Amino acid sequence: MNFTFSDEQILIRDMAERFFRDNYGLDVRRKHQALPGGFCRETWARFADMGWLALGIPEDLGGIGGGTVDMAILMEAMGGGLAVEPFLATVVLGGTLIRDGARPDIQADLLPRLAAGELHLSFAYSEAQSRYDLNDVRTRAKADGSGFVLDGAKTVALHAGTVDKIAVTARTSGGERDDGGITIFLVDADAPGLTVTDYPTVDGLRAGDVALDGVRVDAEAVLGAVDGGLPLAEAAIDRAAALVSAEAAGLMAALTRDTVAFLKERKQFGRPLGDFQALQHRATEMYMDTELTRSLAYMAAVRQDGDDRPAARRAASQAKAKAGQAGRLIGQEAVQLHGGMGVTDEMPVGHYFKRLTLIDHSFGDRAHHLDRLADMA
CATH class of the missing domain: 1.10.540.10 (Acyl-CoA dehydrogenase/oxidase, N-terminal domain)
Structure with a gap:
C-alpha cells in the first residue's frame, strides 16, 4: 500500500x-x-x-x-x-x-x-463495571411518549465538564451484556437531571463522570437506530483507537528526538553518552518501535474509511496493541536514559510518558486488543 x-x-x-x-x-x-x-x-x-x-x-x-x-x-x-x-x-x-x-x-x-x-461534544460510553466492553451497559432509557427517559451513570467521559452536548449509550431493551438493545442519545449537557463531576486526568487532560437521573430527551436525540447503536459506537471507538495510535507515534517521536539530543549533550567519563554503543542500541530500538507504530496507525486510519468493517476493526486493534507496547518501552527508556531528571515535572519527558500511558488505557489496552485479534483470527 x-x-x-x-x-x-x-x-x-x-x-x-x-x-x-x-x-x-x-x-x-x-x-x-x-x-x-x-x-x-x-x-x-x-x-x-x-x-x-x-x-x-x-x-x-x-x-x-x-x-x-x-x-x-x-x-x-x-x-x-x-x-x-x-x-x-x-x-x-x-x-x-x-x-x-x-x-x-x-x-x-x-x-x-x-x-x-x-x-463541544463528549461521548459517555464507559461504566464502572464495563471495562472496555461497549456492550456492557446498565444505563437505561425507557420510552416515554414520543421520547425517552434516561437513568444511570457513566465514567471517564472526556472533557464532559465543558461540553454543550454528550452522546450517551443506554439500554433500551435486552440484558446488560446483550449486543442488541443499545441506543445512543445526544443529550444537552445542561438537561435537567444530568450532572457531571469534572476532574483532571493523570496526563493533564480532563474527564468527567456523568450521572443521569430521569433525563428526558426527544426522539430526535437518537443517533443511529433505536436498539441498534452498538455498531455505531464500535465504529467511532475503532476510529478513535486508530487516531490515538497516530498521536502516540507523535509522542514517541518527540521522546526519541529529545532522548537522542540528551545523549549527544550529556557527558560521562569525558565522552558524550551517545558514544556508548549500548545506549546507541537502546535509542535505535526506540526509533524502530516509533516507526512501526506510525506505520500501523496509518494503515488503521486507511481502513477506517473503507467498507470492510472486520478489516477496520483488525487494523485498529493491531495499531492500538503496538502503541501500547511501544509506548511503554519508549517511555521507560526515555526516562532511564535521561537519568533522574526524566521523571521531574520540569522536563517534557515525564509528560509524554504520562500521555502514552493514558493512551494505552483508552479504547482498550494492549491486552484487550490482543484478545480481540485472537478472537478475529
Whole structure:
C-alpha cells in the first residue's frame, strides 16, 4: 500500500508541526491546563480558523471533507506538541457519531457549528463495571411518549465538564451484556437531571463522570437506530483507537528526538553518552518501535474509511496493541536514559510518558486488543 502523502496532506502536516513548534511548549501547556475547562479557547478558535475542526466533516455541511488519514496526520502533530485541546472528544468521537448517526437536519445544524469551533461534544460510553466492553451497559432509557427517559451513570467521559452536548449509550431493551438493545442519545449537557463531576486526568487532560437521573430527551436525540447503536459506537471507538495510535507515534517521536539530543549533550567519563554503543542500541530500538507504530496507525486510519468493517476493526486493534507496547518501552527508556531528571515535572519527558500511558488505557489496552485479534483470527 502506498503511504505517500498528497500535497494537501503534506500541507496539513507542515502547518501543524510548525504551529506546535512555534506556539506550544511545556510552559504554554501548563497555562492552558490552568484555564477554565483545562484548555485554551483562543487556541481552539485558531484550530477552527486553520480548518482542523472541519477535517472529518463533509463539504456540504461546512467541512473540508477530509478522511481519517488527514486527521491522523494532525493527531500525530498534536502528540508531538502535547496538546490539551479537546480534539479527540469533540471532533473524533462526537463528530463521528453525528456524521454517521444523526438525522440530516441535525447534521446540518450541528456539524457547521462544530467546524466553526462553536460546539463541544463528549461521548459517555464507559461504566464502572464495563471495562472496555461497549456492550456492557446498565444505563437505561425507557420510552416515554414520543421520547425517552434516561437513568444511570457513566465514567471517564472526556472533557464532559465543558461540553454543550454528550452522546450517551443506554439500554433500551435486552440484558446488560446483550449486543442488541443499545441506543445512543445526544443529550444537552445542561438537561435537567444530568450532572457531571469534572476532574483532571493523570496526563493533564480532563474527564468527567456523568450521572443521569430521569433525563428526558426527544426522539430526535437518537443517533443511529433505536436498539441498534452498538455498531455505531464500535465504529467511532475503532476510529478513535486508530487516531490515538497516530498521536502516540507523535509522542514517541518527540521522546526519541529529545532522548537522542540528551545523549549527544550529556557527558560521562569525558565522552558524550551517545558514544556508548549500548545506549546507541537502546535509542535505535526506540526509533524502530516509533516507526512501526506510525506505520500501523496509518494503515488503521486507511481502513477506517473503507467498507470492510472486520478489516477496520483488525487494523485498529493491531495499531492500538503496538502503541501500547511501544509506548511503554519508549517511555521507560526515555526516562532511564535521561537519568533522574526524566521523571521531574520540569522536563517534557515525564509528560509524554504520562500521555502514552493514558493512551494505552483508552479504547482498550494492549491486552484487550490482543484478545480481540485472537478472537478475529
